[in-house]
Amino acid sequence: MPQADFPFSSPAINGPLCYPVKGERMCTEGLRSGAPRIRISAPLHKICDFRRYGVILPITVQHTQESLCMSHIYALAGMAGVNYKVDRYDYGVDGQFTPVTVRGNRRVNSGFPLDFQAKASFDWERRNGCIVYDLEAKNYNDIASRTPEETTLILILLCLPRDRAEWHVAEEAGTTLKHCC
16 A cells, blocks of 8 residues: 655644544644654545545645646547647647657657647536537637647637536546546
């Protein structure tokens, strides 16, 4: 079973949090900055299950949404068998897919990339079999203003449930990301 060290010094913690430790519960009440680390022996999916153990994530909601979206895109790229990269700086393009081809006895990038802009939101709806999402004008213009000579730019939207507890469920049997991209 994997083990991890966690410092419990997040200002987002307001009250005791309990985590599984070798089948027991260890409360972190009173631990603040500079507090000693606690050794946790539990499967990672149990540690990350904030609904069950009351974990309050110290990153912003937007960063959580972005992490889930990019993780899902990464998994999709792997299953599709294409190369995937993320741009370090965001100038309207978050990443790129590149199909792989075989030339001679080598696998190489095809030279026909597909750029993407990634978004994640719980503010969307399904109407007449279509996803309706209010995309900012600047983001729409990034996509629509591409010339035929430029690489195609697509929008990938991760449609999250309104209830944050349903965004991602990790269990021993598998992981679930609701609604997908």
